[in-house]
Amino acid sequence: MSATLLVQLNDGEARPLSECAWIVTEPCGCVSGIMTAQFSDGTNTIATEEAAWSHFYEFEGAEARKRDQAAGVTFRLVGHDEGHQLLRRTCEHVPQWGRKPxxxxxxxxxxxxxxxxxxxxxxxxxxxxxxxxxxxxxxxxxxxxxxxxxxxxxxxxxxxxxxxxxxxxxxxxxxxxxxxx
Structure with missing residues (x-):
């Protein structure tokens, strides 16, 4: 028997975590990254915003995480389809992502x-x-x-x-x- 972890997205919809992704939103409001919240086999579970921050900044470490948090980078849980749609958009802000060159x-x-x-x-x-x-x-x-x-x-x-x-x-x-x- 296997269990399915359900999460409630910002729009109020309940979905299995395996159908969700964490999007990375830059200071300008555009999406710069995405990661799967849970693999379809139930592994690699990233169920909280804190876990998303930790997983995404695993290599770069706490200093890069603090820099990005101070700049206004956020993580938000969305459905896979919505996340990929947002990621495909081009950031046209100057400077791009609201960051210096x-x-x-x-x-x-x-x-x-x-x-x-x-x-x-x-x-x-x-x-x-x-x-x-x-x-x-x-x-x-x-x-x-x-x-x-x-x-x-x-x-x-x-x-x-x-x-x-x-x-x-x-x-x-x-x-x-x-x-x-």
Whole structure:
């Protein structure tokens, strides 16, 4: 016998948690990220706003979480369909997401880690240009890991606009870039 966890959404509708997602709303009001509240098999349960904050900021840590909370970032539980509709909208605010422009660093580009499963809320990191020139189909096995300015290590990184446009940046990478200028 299995149990279904029902939650009441802001519109008053009760739904199984497995049909819901947490959306990340930026200071401007636009949605920048989404994560499943519970897998269909009942695992990976993220039933509270506190659990959503903890899960989303697992790698970046408490400092990035505090920065984003102070800036006005919020989490809200919605149905999957509504969440994906909101995420597909383009933020047209200036500056985008209601945040200052990304700092730059010589020899580095903002890129997203290409880890799987891919997290729709992944933040961008500053990665050396050498990591972006790797031919993944003809690289040695095992492939080397490349490290971002903040220390995050991944084999594959993408600086393609479809991966980077509109994504929020890593606080540690930002600080290191600002210190270098």
């Amino acid at each position: 990304r700092p730059e660093a010589d020899g580095y580009r903002w890129a997203m880690a290409e880890s799987y499963p891919r997290n729709a809320g992944s933040r961008l990191h500053l990665i050396g240009n050498d990591a972006l020139n790797v031919d993944r189909w003809n690289s040695p096995s095992p492939a080397p890991h490349f490290e971002a300015l903040c220390g995050k290590r991944e084999k594959w990184w993408s600086a393609e606009s479809h991966d980077t446009d509109g994504r929020v940046t890593c606080l540690r990478c930002e600080r290191k870039a600002e210190a270098a200028t």
